[in-house]
Amino acid sequence: xxxxxxxxxxxxxxxxxxxxxxxxxxxxxxxxxxxxxxxxxxxxxxxxxxxxxxxxxxxxxxxxxxxxxxxxxxxxxxxxxxxxxxxxxxxxxxxxxxxxxxxxxxxxxxxxxxxxxxxxxxxxxxxxxxxxxxxxxxxxxxxxxxxxxxxxxxxxxxxxxxxxxxxxxxxxxxxxxxxxxxxxxxxxxxxxxxxxxxxxxxxxxxxxxxxxxxxxxxxxxxxxxxxxxxxxxxxxxxxxxxxxxxxxxxxxxxxxxxxxxxxxxxxxxxxxxxxxxxxxxxxxxxxxxxxxxxxxxxxxxxxxxxxxxxxxxxxxxxxxxxxxxxxxxxxxxxxxxxxxxxxxxxxxxxxxxxxxxxxxxxxxxxxxxxxxxxxxxxxxxxxxxxxxxxxxxxxxxxxxxxxxxxxxxxxxxxxxxxxxxxxxxxxxxxxxxxxxxxxxxxxxxxxxxxxxxxxxxxxxxxxxxxxxxxxxxxxxxxxxxxxxxxxxxxxxxxxxxxxxxxxxxxxxxxxxxxxxxxxxxxxxxxxxxx
Numbered sequence: 239x240x241x242x243x244x245x246x247x248x249x250x251x252x253x254x255x256x257x258x259x260x261x262x263x264x265x266x267x268x269x270x271x272x273x274x275x276x277x278x279x280x281x282x283x284x285x286x287x288x289x290x291x292x293x294x295x296x297x298x299x300x301x302x303x304x305x306x307x308x309x310x311x312x313x314x315x316x317x318x319x320x321x322x323x324x325x326x327x328x329x330x331x332x333x334x335x336x337x338x339x340x341x342x343x344x345x346x347x348x349x350x351x352x353x354x355x356x357x358x359x360x361x362x363x364x365x366x367x368x369x370x371x372x373x374x375x376x377x378x379x380x381x382x383x384x385x386x387x388x389x390x391x392x393x394x395x396x397x398x399x400x401x402x403x404x405x406x407x408x409x410x411x412x413x414x415x416x417x418x419x420x421x422x423x424x425x426x427x428x429x430x431x432x433x434x435x436x437x438x439x440x441x442x443x444x445x446x447x448x449x450x451x452x453x454x455x456x457x458x459x460x461x462x463x464x465x466x467x468x469x470x471x472x473x474x475x476x477x478x479x480x481x482x483x484x485x486x487x488x489x490x491x492x493x494x495x496x497x498x499x500x501x502x503x504x505x506x507x508x509x510x511x512x513x514x515x516x517x518x519x520x521x522x523x524x525x526x527x528x529x530x531x532x533x534x535x536x537x538x539x540x541x542x543x544x545x546x547x548x549x550x551x552x553x554x555x556x557x558x559x560x561x562x563x564x565x566x567x568x569x570x571x572x573x574x575x576x577x578x579x580x581x582x583x584x585x586x587x588x589x590x591x592x593x594x595x596x597x598x599x600x601x602x603x604x605x606x607x608x609x610x611x612x613x614x615x616x617x618x619x620x621x622x623x624x625x626x627x628x629x630x631x632x633x634x635x636x637x638x639x640x641x642x643x644x645x646x647x648x649x650x651x652x653x654x655x656x657x658x659x660x661x662x663x664x665x666x667x668x669x670x671x672x673x674x675x676x677x678x679x680x681x682x683x684x685x686x687x688x689x690x691x692x693x694x695x696x697x698x699x700x701x702x703x704x705x706x707x708x709x710x711x712x713x714x715x716x717x718x719x720x721x722x723x724x725x726x727x728x729x730x731x732x733x734x735x736x737x738x739x740x741x742x743x744x745x746x747x748x749x750x751x752x753x754x755x756x757x758x759x760x761x762x763x764x765x766x767x768x
Contacts, residue, residue: 241763242425242511243464248457251278252515255421259519260445267442271416271519278421279385286383290424293345294415297393300341301407301414304400307333338401342394349390352380357603385424387600387768391550392418396432398554405432413440422515426508426765428526428546435521443520448730453518455726455741459715460510462748465760466708468504470753471496472761473696479664482674487682489692490661490674498653498660499709502531504764505544529716534648536617536655547600551593559589583622591615601768605668613659704751 241247255274259267280287311330315323359375366373396417399405408414417436478485478493485493506527516523530542540548559565565585573581598611632639658675665671686692693699718725729740754760 241464241760242422242508242515243461248461248511252518256445256518259442264442264444268412268416268440271420271439272412275416275419275421275424279419279424282425283384286381289348289383289386290389290419293389293393294418295411296341296344297396297418298408298411298414300337300397301400302409303337304334304397305407307337308403334401338397341397345390345393349386352382352386354599354603355380384766385426388427388429389418389424391429391547392431395429395550395554399432408432408436410440413437416440420516422512423523426505426512426763427544428509428512428524429550430524430546434524438521439519445518446520449517449520451730452726453514453516455729456514456517457511458514458741458744458748460507460512460514461752462708462744463503463507463510463712465748465752465754467705467712468500468507469758469760470697470701470705471500471503472753472759473757475500475664476759477695479666479670479674482665482670482677485677486686487678487680488684489686489695490678491682492692494657494661494674494678497664498657499705500761501660501664501764502527503709503712504761508763508765529720531653531656532649532716532720533652534645535621535652536614537621539652539656540614540618547597551597555596556589556593559592560586565589579626580623583619587619590619594618601663606662606665606671609668609671610659610663613662617655701753708751 251274255270258274259270262270276287276290279290283290307330311326311334314326314330318326355378359377363374363377366375396405396414400407408417413436416439417430417432420430420435420439423430475493475497478489479497482490509526513523513525524546526545528542528545530539533539533542560569565588568588569582569585571581572584575581576584594611594615595608596611597614598607598609601607601610629639631637637644661674662668662671665674693702697705715725729737732740
């Protein structure tokens with residue numbers, strides 16, 4: 239079961255879970271979802287399921303530990319006068335902070351060890367060799383459990399929220415295990431908060447015709463993105479990125495755009511299948527994408543792309559750092575000297591840098607991922623710094639910033655900047671990414687397009703035509719969503735003949751034009767590896 243779009247998942251596993259869920263009484267339905275989640279994780283990870291089990295049991299323990307200390311604190315505060323409360327509050331705050339730090343070190347430390355130990359060892363050995371020191375660190379080789387980056391962040395968010403008093407620690411181990419390991423989201427997210435999914439999953443909501451049909455619609459749309467577009471682009475992308483020096487800048491630019499398209503279609507398509515699967519059971523998972531390629535700036539793009547990851551970084555890294563004592567003092571001092579615009583930006587840039595370093599490293603252990611994070615950090619910071627100048631220039635030139643031509647220019651500019659970032663993201667290392675980028679600048683040519691050589695990269699004219707049609711279809715759906723038109727509700731209100739004509743047309747489009755069979759290699763779930 240390598241993918242949510244596989245026949246095993248959609249044709250056997252999910253229908254079996256739905257059937258068992260439907261026949262059991264409401265109070266037992268959460269057990270079906272919990273059992274299905276651990277069977278699913280065992281099928282994709284085998285014995286590495288032990289990591290999820292340990293994470294779940296320890297999360298339950300740490301939550302109750304924090305809760306017990308908080309209850310003890312509250313009892314003592316209620317029994318003393320006002321003069322003693324401050325000292326008691328400080329004492330218990332230190333205890334709570336130590337428990338939280340210990341738990342976070344366990345979770346984040348495990349993730350860092352499994353995911354980054356080899357990367358850090360290799361680079362430290364290079365440094366030691368450059369310094370001519372007779373030392374060498376062993377290079378560990380760990381097997382990374384699928385989805386660990388996602389459920390680790392969910393566990394950390396849960397504990398931080400309990401520590402802050404935003405939620406109460408859950409005493410029900412089964413409910414907490416289901417929250418952490420719910421099978422549709424365990425591989426690629428979205429990264430959910432406890433209050434978003436724990437109680438709805440526990441309720442065992444009834445199956446309804448609306449949820450079933452709307453869930454299947456969403457799944458079908460995701461399959462179209464994944465099978466028709468992302469899988470079809472896979473051969474061309476692998477051919478170019480595996481041998482980057484064999485192609486001129488024109489082909490490199492084509493592969494860059496194709497990979498950006500593939501990444502979006504694979505990840506957002508998977509999210510459609512995930513959200514559709516959960517919707518069948520009456521659960522509304524948070525959206526992870528909101529038409530990101532309609533963004534007019536890089537900052538807006540990252541508010542629309544991988545939304546739940548961005549929200550996690552904002553709530554648990556950016557805001558805590560920004561509100562820390564040193565940065566608050568720096569902000570105040572910078573505001574006095576630099577003004578109300580540039581002062582906060584100077585202090586906030588430190589928190590922003592931390593966010594983007596974490597964002598880059600979260601995606602993988604490699605210098606290309608660190609560069610990817612720093613690249614977007616630089617773009618966002620430059621955009622914020624030059625915003626006043628940009629407004630003055632637009633006013634001087636009498637440019638209407640809300641006019642369609644200007645917005646289209648900003649959208650195209652943002653998309654190009656995103657594509658460049660994805661070039662480094664996909665490249666086989668930072669040096670390869672820099673080489674490919676240099677080739678696009680110094681050796682750009684359209685020869686491969688005029689002589690038809692680009693058709694020998696793994697996609698023929700038929701493939702390009704089908705891909706273009708499917709991309710335009712996704713773009714049209716996105717444009718309607720941007721205008722606030724509820725597409726699924728609109729289709730659901732139509733006459734049964736029209737409604738089912740749309741459904742069958744979509745099914746036939748995926749069946750006929752999906753990229754499978756001889757010559758096609760489906761792309762593995764990209765974000766499951768992060």
